Every structure is written in C-alpha cells, then in structure tokens.
Amino acid sequence: MQLIIGNHNYSSWSLRAWLMLRHFDLAFDTTRIALFTPGSAEQIKAYNPAGKVPVLLDNGTTVWDSLSICEHISQMHLQNKGWPSDPSLRAHARSSCAEMHSSFMALRHAMPMNCRRHVDNFTVSADVQQDIERIHTLWREALTQSGSEQFLYGDFSIADAFYAPVVFRLTGYGVKLPTQLQAYCDRMLALPACQEWLSLAQQESEVIEAEEV
Ligand SMILES: N[C@@H](CCC(=O)N[C@@H](CS)C(=O)NCC(=O)O)C(=O)O
CATH class of the missing domain: 3.40.30.10 (Glutaredoxin)
Known part of the structure; x- marks a missing residue:
C-alpha cells in the first residue's frame, strides 16, 4: 500500500x-x-x-x-476489526466517526492541529466549549458503554484514529479535561504510533498560516 x-x-x-x-x-x-x-x-x-x-x-x-x-x-x-464487534457499540463508533467527519467546526477553526505548538493560556470561546463538551459526552458514552479502560470502544478502533487529532489538539492547547478523559488522552499519547507521528512532526520545518488544514 x-x-x-x-x-x-x-x-x-x-x-x-x-x-x-x-x-x-x-x-x-x-x-x-x-x-x-x-x-x-x-x-x-x-x-x-x-x-x-x-x-x-x-x-x-x-x-x-x-x-x-x-x-x-x-x-x-x-x-x-477496525470496528467493535458488538452491533450497538459498532453503531455508536460509526456515528461518532461520522460526527467527527462532519461537525465540530468551531473547534477545528479555533484549534487547528499543530503538533509542534503548545499553548499555555488558550481562551476557549463559548462555541468551542460547546464542541468540547459534545466530544466529552461522546467519549464518556463510549468508554462507559464498552466498559473500556483502554481505548474508546475497548480495542483500538477507527474511532480512536478519528479522535487522535482531537487528543493532540486538547493536550496541545492545554484544555483541562475531566480525569477519565485525560486518562484516555494519556493512553493515546503513549501509543508508539502516536509518538512516532509527533516525532515526525517535530522534524518538519514548514510553517502554514492557514487556520484549518
Ligand atoms: N474529508 C476529507 C478532508 C481532507 C482534507 O481536508 N485534507 C486536507 C489536509 S488535512 C488537504 O488536503 N488540504 C489541501 C488543500 O485543501 O489544498 C478527509 O476526511 O480525508
């Protein structure tokens, strides 16, 4: 491939x-x-x-x-195995990915992914806060319904890949998260593949001014 x-x-x-x-x-x-x-x-x-x-x-x-x-x-x-095998969890996972694909415009505009940037005092506007809270709800439902202490729906799935940029954004922009969700972000950040991507980003020198890429 x-x-x-x-x-x-x-x-x-x-x-x-x-x-x-x-x-x-x-x-x-x-x-x-x-x-x-x-x-x-x-x-x-x-x-x-x-x-x-x-x-x-x-x-x-x-x-x-x-x-x-x-x-x-x-x-x-x-x-x-990119999707959970349980039909109800699979439907939730598919819906979460479709929602990521089509929504969260405020978050995507205000907090573009920039793996090299770490912001200490980022001000979260009301519409970005609304997006963040919706994502919290989705993640909490996924973790609770699957009983997972690892990834969103148990084993790593397409949903984790889909929300990985959100993990990078929330942590990079210093957004304070509830304990359960911070723990999920920490587990994602610890993944060798995520670490490898972040290291590849560090090695790049191009700068893009666009708000959303
Ligand atoms: N919905 C598309 C979005 C793809 C997209 O917007 N890609 C951006 C980079 S992350 C791009 O190719 N931008 C180049 C351009 O717009 O010229 C997907 O999920 O793949």
Whole structure:
C-alpha cells in the first residue's frame, strides 16, 4: 500500500489514515506532500482529483477521504476489526466517526492541529466549549458503554484514529479535561504510533498560516 499524506504537523485527516496503518503494523509506504507549497496542489491532484490528502493506493485501487480509507483498511486488511464487534457499540463508533467527519467546526477553526505548538493560556470561546463538551459526552458514552479502560470502544478502533487529532489538539492547547478523559488522552499519547507521528512532526520545518488544514 502507498499512503499519500500532508504535513505531519498539520494534516489531521492524514494522521487518521496513517494511524490505522501504523498502529496495526500493516506494510505501507508513505508519500508526504508538503501542503500549500508551489506545485503541491497539482501533485495531490495526480493521486486524487478532489485535491485532498490522505489518499490510499492499494493494489491498483485508489481510496480517498479518511473515513473510507479507514473502512477499506479494516475490511481488506483487518478482518473488520477496525470496528467493535458488538452491533450497538459498532453503531455508536460509526456515528461518532461520522460526527467527527462532519461537525465540530468551531473547534477545528479555533484549534487547528499543530503538533509542534503548545499553548499555555488558550481562551476557549463559548462555541468551542460547546464542541468540547459534545466530544466529552461522546467519549464518556463510549468508554462507559464498552466498559473500556483502554481505548474508546475497548480495542483500538477507527474511532480512536478519528479522535487522535482531537487528543493532540486538547493536550496541545492545554484544555483541562475531566480525569477519565485525560486518562484516555494519556493512553493515546503513549501509543508508539502516536509518538512516532509527533516525532515526525517535530522534524518538519514548514510553517502554514492557514487556520484549518
Ligand atoms: N474529508 C476529507 C478532508 C481532507 C482534507 O481536508 N485534507 C486536507 C489536509 S488535512 C488537504 O488536503 N488540504 C489541501 C488543500 O485543501 O489544498 C478527509 O476526511 O480525508
């Protein structure tokens, strides 16, 4: 497999797809395209006419958009273990991912993923606070319903990959979290794959001024 991604520091959608492959130790090559640099849009379009990363090339099949890439990886390479096996938990996990994919605009705009940045006194506006509280509710429901003391739905799932950029944002912007949720963030941050991504972000030097990547 070949995964085309953007900058490790900024590309939250790329992180989701990469984390699925890396955490489950699947074999793949990474092609990194530094976003918003001369020629980068054309480079991305050569893989994906929609002009966005991530893109996965798998044995002649092109898959684009992070959610369908994660679904594809789960179905084709993980015997569907990207989702919880319990139907009710699976429905919750799928809904949480779809909600991440389509919502939380205030949080995404005000707190763009920037793995190298650590903010001490970030002011959380009312609409960002609303997004954070909704995420708290989702995480708490997931952890409680699954009885998990590890990942959101027990074993690592697509949902953890999907919320990994939120973990990076909440911790990077110094948002104070309830104990149960801070503990979840700590477990995610301790994952070797998350550590590897953060280290790759540290090694990059490009700076993007855009609010949301
Ligand atoms: N919904 C898409 C979003 C992809 C997306 O917005 N990717 C950003 C990088 S994180 C991108 O390619 N930006 C480049 C551009 O817009 O020119 C997904 O889930 O993959």
